[in-house]
Amino acid sequence: MATPSSTSADPHEVLGYLLKHATQKLMALTDAALEPLGIDSKDYGALRVLAHREPTSQLQVAQTLGIDRTTMVALLDVLERKGIVTRRPDPADRRKNVVELTEQGLQTYDAAQVAYEKAESGFLAGLSPSASSQLRRTLRTLVVN
Numbered sequence: 001m002a003t004p005s006s007t008s009a010d011p012h013e014v015l016g017y018l019l020k021h022a023t024q025k026l027m028a029l030t031d032a033a034l035e036p037l038g039i040d041s042k043d044y045g046a047l048r049v050l051a052h053r054e055p056t057s058q059l060q061v062a063q064t065l066g067i068d069r070t071t072m073v074a075l076l077d078v079l080e081r082k083g084i085v086t087r088r089p090d091p092a093d094r095r096k097n098v099v100e101l102t103e104q105g106l107q108t109y110d111a112a113q114v115a116y117e118k119a120e121s122g123f124l125a126g127l128s129p130s131a132s133s134q135l136r137r138t139l140r141t142l143v144v145n
Contacts, residue, residue, distance in 0.1 A: 025123065030115075030120065033119035034115055047079075050099060050101050055100035056099060058087070058097050059096065061076075061099060083105070084104060084108050086099070086102050087099050
């Protein structure tokens with residue numbers, strides 16, 4: 001069976017391929033930038049959530065990041081061992097753990113934010129500022145809808 005001549009075998013024409021490989025490239029750049037701080041992109045996501053709100057439950061952080069509870073617990077276990085976060089029982093509901101950044105965690109977050117933004121800027125360097133903003137808006141629309 002012949003394929004139409006307008007169909008290309010080039011994977012660079014397939015949206016899924018492009019999104020996957022763009023994500024992999026961005027993750028590699030940001031992970032490399034964050035590695036000297038002892039964290040990676042997933043850790044940075046949790047730190048970002050925790051740095052921008054009052055102490056919160058593990059479940060709320062997991063829901064904000066869109067990850068399951070088991071993955072969240074494993075992530076927080078590692079961050080807690082590194083002294084970046086602390087967990088304690090919620091005084092209002094002892095079945096929940098409240099999570100917050102330690103002083104070391106706040107310092108790590110501040111340094112990570114600079115490193116992450118630099119890596120992200122490098123990733124987007126081939127785009128104009130308006131194209132970069134449009135890419136963010138487009139991806140946000142796709143994720144939200």
